[in-house]
Amino acid sequence: MTKKGDMLYAWTNDAEIQKKAELGGAVTSLWKYALESKAVDAVLVVTRGVDLYDAKPVLITDPKDLASTAGSLHCGTLLIPKLIKKYLDGARDMKIGVTVKGCDAMAFYELAKRKQINLDNIIMIGVNCGGSVSPVLARKMIADKFAVDPEKVHKEEIDKGQFIIEYEGGHKGISIDELEEAGYGRRTNCRRCKMKVPRQADLACGNWGVIGPRAGKATFVEVCSEKGANLMDGAIKKGILATEPANPKGLDIRGKVEGAMFKLGDKWRKKDFEGLGEGRDRLKKIMAETSRCIKCYQCIDQCPICYCVDCTTRNPAYVPPGELPVNFMFHLIRYAHIADSCVNCGQCEEVCPAEIPNTLFMHAQQVELEKMFGHVPGVNMELPLMAYVEEKTERERLHNTGSDMIYENVFNPFTKH
Incomplete structure (x- = not known):
């Protein structure tokens, strides 16, 4: 057995x-x-x-x-x-x-x-x-680094630290490290x-x-x-x-x-997160990059943490409609809702037409929150604070009571228990 x-x-x-x-x-x-x-x-x-x-x-x-x-x-x-x-x-x-x-x-x-x-x-x-490997970048990588027409490749694999392709006329492998140092790879x-x-x-x-x-x-x-x-x-x-x-x-x-x-993974985290800087420098970098946002909502549609029926980013009281560049509140709302539970899946970055490194920003924040509070997303059924409420029930309560204390019936960290 x-x-x-x-x-x-x-x-x-x-x-x-x-x-x-x-x-x-x-x-x-x-x-x-x-x-x-x-x-x-x-x-x-x-x-x-x-x-x-x-x-x-x-x-x-x-x-x-x-x-x-x-x-x-x-x-x-x-x-x-x-x-x-x-x-x-x-x-x-x-x-x-x-x-x-x-x-x-x-x-x-x-x-x-x-x-x-x-x-x-x-x-x-x-x-x-x-x-x-991103399919768009994979095509470019195969053409530039492998000198092979991407349309002629019929099989690919990652094995023993190499990205390997099979194509009409042969096969070829290049080290993942070499590819990534050149801006390609995973x-x-x-x-x-x-x-x-x-x-x-x-x-x-x-x-x-x-x-x-x-x-x-x-x-x-x-x-x-x-x-x-x-x-x-x-x-x-x-x-x-x-x-x-x-x-x-x-x-x-x-x-x-x-x-x-x-x-x-630790090596790349160190390189990527240190490249973001800290404090005000990190905030300025994030604000500069996200200023290209056209509010297409693809990051929200694809994110496995976003599930709200009534998304706050669509509330004109928080994010004025019809404005470009998009008010930074749009991104702050997403960070506040998701950063504690980001699973670094890459979807928000993969689909972004403005090529904003959304996943990097979210993942960097998630790691900092993990250090502070010890919650590791996606490994078990332990709930982060934002998951303690059921959205439809909570919105109905807020409507009926007029309260904006979303967690008052669940857990208030400022009161004794």
Whole structure:
């Protein structure tokens, strides 16, 4: 019997999945079993659209359709949880399986804290993530640094510290460090990320630590919950999945890889945050950068923390409408609402037409608040102060009472308890 804490090598026994799968096809096989056994009603996956720079979310209900979704997509930068909240009613009445990166898992927890997603109806299989590459920058990087036509590239991967492409006529790899020093490589939020193995998920999977005869042919699986253990047991019993205990040396290698990624994240945090300056200098820099804002609301639409029905940034008493440059109050409201829970997913920066480094500003503030109050977003169900109230209920109370003390019925830090 599989149990929480087990470390395994796993691979598929399904011939169809074997043809297309990477690293043993364990994740695809687990989702196939989950659908066939009715453990989930559907699986939401990100797959290739028109090309490898186009990430497309697909909701799958037929197990036969899963094999075509196998494989990684490093130029896909979608965030899954907000899609489930917006289009699938937060999984309130539907059981959904999801493959998640670290930032996805963190966003699921933050939305669940705010009662926007029903985690009881979600099964998460986490995948180790060294980072993703913006599709627009990826095209430019491949043309400039690899001297290859981006349209001719049919496969990409990140392995052993390199970004590797396969194209008509050959393959080529360049060091991630070299690419990033030249302004290319992973998204800046990914460089700062320290959520490399998403253990908040039910299973944490990847290729780190798979050595010996199974290298490249199996998936490393860390069992992180009872829900994950049950999924593994069912797939093994069904015969779709085979496993063996992970090689002890592989465990050590996996730990070292994760540790190296942590150090790299610290390095980029130091560089990025110090570059912002402190105090008034930081404020001036943020105000200068955000002065390009055209108030398109894409940062709010894509943010996994923003969920208010009546967004304060649309209240003319706070943010005058029809003005450019946008009143800085627009950004102050966002910082006040989100900074304690920012998961550094990069969405607000990815979609910004003015190319404002929104994620950098928000992440820098989140880290400072974490130092002050100790709250780490996205790792468990512990609530930050801003998540203690339910928006619709609280707005109704404010309307009825005329009070502006949003937290008076929850927690007032200035009174004795």
